[in-house]
Amino acid sequence: MTIEHSAEILPSREAAPAREAQPRVRGAAGSAWFGIAVVVALAVAPLFLKNFVTFQLTMALVYAIAILGLNLLTGISGQFSLGHGAFYAVGAYSAAILMESAGLGYAWTLPVAGVVCFVAGFLFGLPALRLEGVYLALATFALAVATPQFLKLGPLEHWTGGVQGVIVTKPDPPFGLPMSQDQWLFYFTLAVGLLLYWAARNLVHSRSGRALLAIRDNPIAARSMGVNTALYKSLAFGVSAAYTGVAGALGAIVVQFVAPDSFTFALSVSLFVGLVVGGVGWLPGALAGGAFVMFIPNLAEHVSKGLSGAVYGVLLILIIYAAPGGVGGLARSLGARFSQPGRRP
Amino acid sequence: MSGAEPLLRVADIRVTFGGITALDGVSFDQRAGHILGLIGPNGAGKTTLFNCLSRLYHPTSGDIRLEGASILGRAAHRIAEIGIGRTFQNVALFQRLSVRDNALVGGHARTRSSMIGDALRLPAAKRTERDSLERVHEILSWLGLESVADAPVGGLPFGTQKRVELARALATRPKLLLLDEPAGGLNHDEVHELGRLIRRIRDERGVSVLLVEHHMGLVMSIADRVVALNFGRKLAEGTPAEVQRDPDVIRAYLGDKAA
Ligand SMILES: Nc1ncnc2c1ncn2[C@@H]1O[C@H](COP(=O)(O)OP(=O)(O)OP(=O)(O)O)[C@@H](O)[C@H]1O
Ligand SMILES: [Mg+2]
Numbered sequence: 003m004t005i006e007h008s009a010e011i012l013p014s015r016e017a018a019p020a021r022e023a024q025p026r027v028r029g030a031a032g033s034a035w036f037g038i039a040v041v042v043a044l045a046v047a048p049l050f051l052k053n054f055v056t057f058q059l060t061m062a063l064v065y066a067i068a069i070l071g072l073n074l075l076t077g078i079s080g081q082f083s084l085g086h087g088a089f090y091a092v093g094a095y096s097a098a099i100l101m102e103s104a105g106l107g108y109a110w111t112l113p114v115a116g117v118v119c120f121v122a123g124f125l126f127g128l129p130a131l132r133l134e135g136v137y138l139a140l141a142t143f144a145l146a147v148a149t150p151q152f153l154k155l156g157p158l159e160h161w162t163g164g165v166q167g168v169i170v171t172k173p174d175p176p177f178g179l180p181m182s183q184d185q186w187l188f189y190f191t192l193a194v195g196l197l198l199y200w201a202a203r204n205l206v207h208s209r210s211g212r213a214l215l216a217i218r219d220n221p222i223a224a225r226s227m228g229v230n231t232a233l234y235k236s237l238a239f240g241v242s243a244a245y246t247g248v249a250g251a252l253g254a255i256v257v258q259f260v261a262p263d264s265f266t267f268a269l270s271v272s273l274f275v276g277l278v279v280g281g282v283g284w285l286p287g288a289l290a291g292g293a294f295v296m297f298i299p300n301l302a303e304h305v306s307k308g309l310s311g312a313v314y315g316v317l318l319i320l321i322i323y324a325a326p327g328g329v330g331g332l333a334r335s336l337g338a339r340f341s342q343p344g345r346r347p
Numbered sequence: 348m349s350g351a352e353p354l355l356r357v358a359d360i361r362v363t364f365g366g367i368t369a370l371d372g373v374s375f376d377q378r379a380g381h382i383l384g385l386i387g388p389n390g391a392g393k394t395t396l397f398n399c400l401s402r403l404y405h406p407t408s409g410d411i412r413l414e415g416a417s418i419l420g421r422a423a424h425r426i427a428e429i430g431i432g433r434t435f436q437n438v439a440l441f442q443r444l445s446v447r448d449n450a451l452v453g454g455h456a457r458t459r460s461s462m463i464g465d466a467l468r469l470p471a472a473k474r475t476e477r478d479s480l481e482r483v484h485e486i487l488s489w490l491g492l493e494s495v496a497d498a499p500v501g502g503l504p505f506g507t508q509k510r511v512e513l514a515r516a517l518a519t520r521p522k523l524l525l526l527d528e529p530a531g532g533l534n535h536d537e538v539h540e541l542g543r544l545i546r547r548i549r550d551e552r553g554v555s556v557l558l559v560e561h562h563m564g565l566v567m568s569i570a571d572r573v574v575a576l577n578f579g580r581k582l583a584e585g586t587p588a589e590v591q592r593d594p595d596v597i598r599a600y601l602g603d604k605a606a
Contacts, residue, residue: 201466208465209458216452219441226401227519228427228456237462
């Protein structure tokens with residue numbers, strides 16, 4: 003006989019200690035207003051910032067989009083990846099090659115990069131179905147390590163530029179809008195990010211998204227409710243890779259340059275760190291994660307040139323200690339406190 | 348086959364795990380509209396049989412038919428859609444989801460959507476979502492779970508969690524509902540209430556029930572027929588009164604205690 007799943011088939015989680023059910027309504031309204039405030043603050047920020055800072059802010063948004071994709075995989079469907087830098091790279095190269103070799107408009111490279119990475123992610127997700135937890139992390143690690151080398155390969159050099167990489171033309175603002183190129187790219191990235199966030203949120207609150215959450219929490223029960231777990235896990239990989247690929251495409255346009263050494267394993271780790279800092283499973287956390295990835299290494303460098311790595315490490319550990327659930331965990335406990343005044347000490 | 352085709356036919360099912368024979372040629376029929384009690388000492392093979400019905404385990408031999416059609420060619424995720432719903436012996440909820448979302452997952456097999464449609468909130472996806480919410484709302488209020496609909500299930504009392512599992516199973520719109528020790532961990536009053544509820548599930552919702560239970564009082568008071576298993580074999584089958592009188596059944600249970 004075949005046993006599709008290991009012994010005593012159900013992960014018999016103990017009933018968690020009783021926790022009061024919390025009225026969500028006030029908290030939800032509060033967080034919606036907070037979200038709007040953040041978006042408004044972002045929208046006016048470039049008016050007061052130097053172009054270089056605007057560029058940095060744009061890159062924080064780009065990383066946020068990549069982390070949003072990673073969150074769909076890890077936080078929502080419960081699968082790990084230490085290799086999302088690979089999808090970011092594929093997205094970046096897709097955009098660079100399409101713009102510079104095929105003459106495609108920069109905006110059109112985003113959907114193409116998304117589709118290419120969806121297919122890549124889905125195909126990677128299929129064999130990865132056999133892998134759980136740390137083994138899956140290991141396989142994605144291999145992907146991250148291998149990708150930069152493929153990008154250097156001789157036969158592809160005509161398109162990829164080999165070790166030299168590809169220089170990407172910086173787009174001008176359309177319709178003669180009175181703003182700098184950096185400002186325009188910021189607003190463009192913000193708009194794409196908001197659209198992708200909206201779609202991710204819709205997804206999580208839909209039949210498909212609940213199927214993914216169900217797989218994360220209890221795959222066997224999910225199957226018995228009719229969820230094709232293999233298909234949905236692969237789809238989650240595809241969608242996640244597509245998000246990260248679009249981020250990569252945006253990154254290539256914003257940085258105006260792609261080269262294999264921009265996409266080392268360190269990028270994958272950064273995205274993973276951003277995910278944890280923002281809060282696994284909490285979509286808005288991607289913004290905090292993106293800011294962390296963009297600004298904290300600079301900050302660490304600022305504090306001490308020689309020991310920037312150590313400063314970064316200490317900051318990271320402090321954050322994990324202070325907010326074990328990342329920014330998301332913090333937001334949740336604050337929300338709980340505000341929605342139940344007086345109920346907590 | 349004669350006019351009264353059984354809802355469920357379990358025919359000579361055998362399941363082995365390495366050296367252990369968990370089910371050794373078990374056969375029985377269940378009529379539509381019946382509550383069938385499945386009893387037996389610990390390790391008799393009751394849960395193993397449920398897992399075969401859910402296609403989580405694949406029997407070495409034998410057949411399982413629902414309304415005459417074998418289910419053995421189906422993948423586990425294609426079982427809910429033909430009308431077999433279940434609960435689990437150790438509550439197997441989606442711990443971090445709300446009561447409502449747990450029940451909504453129960454409707455997964457009965458609805459269709461695409462990821463793109465869901466992500467872009469296309470009209471078809473919105474319609475599906477509205478219908479699902481309506482259905483789940485009806486089930487939650489029928490089970491008295493409305494007040495906790497937004498609560499994450501992980502923090503709810505055990506008895507409530509069992510009820511949520513029932514809601515989730517009903518949301519699959521089953522013809523046949525498999526309940527694996529629904530009374531386990533409940534107090535006296537809750538068991539009494541559960542008995543009434545299972546009857547109402549059958550009478551008001553037209554769902555046939557296959558009930559695995561150690562609580563004899565419950566089984567004997569609500570089952571139309573009872574099948575007794577021991578060491579993977581069928582010991583006895585009949586009305587509750589017949590099975591209760593059966594010398595083999597008495598021996599299996601008393602022997603258990605005397606040992
Ligand atoms: N996945 C498995 N691998 C190995 N042995 C198993 C597995 N599942 C069940 N068994 C064995 O099959 C036999 C029947 O177990 P099963 O869980 O079906 O009993 P049960 O009647 O449900 O008992 P209980 O009343 O304690 O729940 C036991 O000997 C059990 O150890
Ligand atoms: Mg059992």
